[in-house]
Amino acid sequence: MKRTTRDNIDNDRPWISKSYKDKEYADIQYIGTNVTDAKKLTNAEKINLRQQIKKEFPKAIIDVMEYDCLDQGADGACMIAATFNLLNLVRKNDLHPKTRKKNKTWAQIKSPKYWTPIYNKAVVNTGAGDFDELLNQTSIPVIKNMLKDSSFTYKAIVGKKRSERYMNKELFKGKDMSDSNNLIRYIREFFEKLIDRKIPVAISWNGHARVIVGYNETQLLFADSWGNNWQQVTNMTRELKDVKDYFRAGFSTINKKNVFANVRDCIYFESLQDYVLDTMNEIQKRMPNLKIANLEVVEKKKAPKKKKKAPKKKKKGKMTALEKYKDKVELEIEEMKQLLEDSAEQREKSITDSLIGRGKPEEPQRTSINRALQACVCVESNGSGSIVTHNNETFVLTNQHVALKKGTIKFIMWIDGKIGYAETYWVDKRRDIGKMRIIEKPIDKVISSLSIHTKNVKKGQLLVQIHNPYHWEKDRTEIMAHFPFTVETRNIFPGTKNDEFSHSSTEASSVFGGSSGSPLIYRDPSTGILGGVVGIHKQWDPNQRKDKKYQGVLINDTTLRVLPKLKF
Numbered sequence: 001m002k003r004t005t006r007d008n009i010d011n012d013r014p015w016i017s018k019s020y021k022d023k024e025y026a027d028i029q030y031i032g033t034n035v036t037d038a039k040k041l042t043n044a045e046k047i048n049l050r051q052q053i054k055k056e057f058p059k060a061i062i063d064v065m066e067y068d069c070l071d072q073g074a075d076g077a078c079m080i081a082a083t084f085n086l087l088n089l090v091r092k093n094d095l096h097p098k099t100r101k102k103n104k105t106w107a108q109i110k111s112p113k114y115w116t117p118i119y120n121k122a123v124v125n126t127g128a129g130d131f132d133e134l135l136n137q138t139s140i141p142v143i144k145n146m147l148k149d150s151s152f153t154y155k156a157i158v159g160k161k162r163s164e165r166y167m168n169k170e171l172f173k174g175k176d177m178s179d180s181n182n183l184i185r186y187i188r189e190f191f192e193k194l195i196d197r198k199i200p201v202a203i204s205w206n207g208h209a210r211v212i213v214g215y216n217e218t219q220l221l222f223a224d225s226w227g228n229n230w231q232q233v234t235n236m237t238r239e240l241k242d243v244k245d246y247f248r249a250g251f252s253t254i255n256k257k258n259v260f261a262n263v264r265d266c267i268y269f270e271s272l273q274d275y276v277l278d279t280m281n282e283i284q285k286r287m288p289n290l291k292i293a294n295l296e297v298v299e300k301k302k303a304p305k306k307k308k309k310a311p312k313k314k315k316k317g318k319m320t321a322l323e324k325y326k327d328k329v330e331l332e333i334e335e336m337k338q339l340l341e342d343s344a345e346q347r348e349k350s351i352t353d354s355l356i357g358r359g360k361p362e363e364p365q366r367t368s369i370n371r372a373l374q375a376c377v378c379v380e381s382n383g384s385g386s387i388v389t390h391n392n393e394t395f396v397l398t399n400q401h402v403a404l405k406k407g408t409i410k411f412i413m414w415i416d417g418k419i420g421y422a423e424t425y426w427v428d429k430r431r432d433i434g435k436m437r438i439i440e441k442p443i444d445k446v447i448s449s450l451s452i453h454t455k456n457v458k459k460g461q462l463l464v465q466i467h468n469p470y471h472w473e474k475d476r477t478e479i480m481a482h483f484p485f486t487v488e489t490r491n492i493f494p495g496t497k498n499d500e501f502s503h504s505s506t507e508a509s510s511v512f513g514g515s516s517g518s519p520l521i522y523r524d525p526s527t528g529i530l531g532g533v534v535g536i537h538k539q540w541d542p543n544q545r546k547d548k549k550y551q552g553v554l555i556n557d558t559t560l561r562v563l564p565k566l567k568f
Helices: 006-011 043-056 078-089 112-124 141-148 184-196 256-260 272-286 318-328 330-342 344-354 362-374
Strands: 034-040 152-156 201-205 208-215 219-223 230-235 244-248 251-255 263-269 376-379 384-390 393-398 409-413 419-428 433-440 462-467 486-494 500-504 519-523 530-540 550-554
Touching: 006 152, 043 219, 043 244, 043 251, 078 112, 078 141, 078 201, 078 208, 078 263, 141 152, 184 201, 184 208, 184 256, 184 263, 219 256, 251 256, 318 330, 318 409, 318 419, 330 344, 330 409, 344 362, 344 486, 362 376, 362 462, 362 530, 376 393, 384 462, 384 519, 384 530, 393 530, 409 433, 462 530, 486 519
Parallel strands: none
Antiparallel strands: 034 230, 152 263, 201 208, 201 263, 208 219, 219 251, 230 244, 244 251, 376 384, 376 409, 384 393, 393 433, 409 419, 419 433, 462 486, 462 519, 486 500, 500 550, 519 530, 530 550
């Protein structure tokens, strides 16, 4: 692929220079910045922030709620992160080299084990500071494959000399150049036009790289790479003290002027057919009386019907979506099964630690715990749930922020390592409750289920929590002793709202990201025998964080909605 590089811009005289007096010029400087409001987000906080982002950017071109970013962590790997996030957003993950003759899943791609060596080779060892320099690393398979893709487009915006003042002449063809202090608007219009046509575009600017996925009157929305559950505000200093770069739940936002006046280059994917059609449409708008011959050549046509009967196609719907999903989570499932096997000793210890001592028979307690374990599941590697039978209906009970929206499909794993698949069909966003229907299970799998607890509980009563604190993205890169089907006893207390409760442990708790949606099961204080589900774990209790308490939702035994009053 032949492309106009940033060096080409510097050598192409006469130059079109960027003016510091331009109406849309604004500086940006990340040296000496200070960071505020930095914190890890609960899933509920992430959901709230993303809903807020949707309101601020109603024309965002991706599903804000579903975005799953490659987390570059503390590494300065934004160039690679932006490139891979872009490939994932435009469904070009097949450009990555295959693993055992299969396309890599997104889980494999965003694993540091895969992208860190590429980052070191393409960026660290070369000092690449823009996409122009990154694309020179053609010995890296994914970069080589990108350049071969007919829809891949690289666009240099400015050269490198004289503080990056010389702009690409291609952006100004047919434009009004009479006002030299009003030219940056054409850079803005170039990017906004791509977004209007629903084309995500990765840009490099001032040492950063991100993917533009939306804009409004004053701000740009980036699909970013600092984790789905993180927030912070980067504050500029001195004369730029009013400039703030907000990062929220996988996305960042900043004033458009600070970006477009400093952007270096960009990459995106656009087919030649779409480009030609768009160009002709643009000409037609400017010259409405001009008749363009053979315009239909570049318009999308439906394939002509064949006389012969086509073979029957597989029905579209759940199975099609399910098969795609299975391929996506293949590695995640393999590693979860291995973790389940490797953590057997730890799990047994957690069961033993939860038993009532003082001469109470152990065998009946173990039997009831094992029965409960048969009815509990991991919802993917980062969530928990229990199988509940209620009003002659059997389903997976979990949090809404685990189940997500109706129609979402996720794999579930039982204590025996068997894998099934469940689809969300009912959610209560306000109370964070979700129900999922099991749509596929192994033929030999017998479904066990729990009931809803119907009696009152006392303040401080000990319940049993069965959960999966493991968090696949985090535990694989950090040393955390989390494992699926952990059994712990929890004290329950009234919450600050009528539909919530707090729970805590007198000893160190392993509750973590994957614990969301796990059941808190009634335990008879005299025998230790387990009963029905009292409630489900939700998140850290924001009102009791210092006391290391967590928040949960009580489940009603008749309507599966939260009780109007706590059952204490």
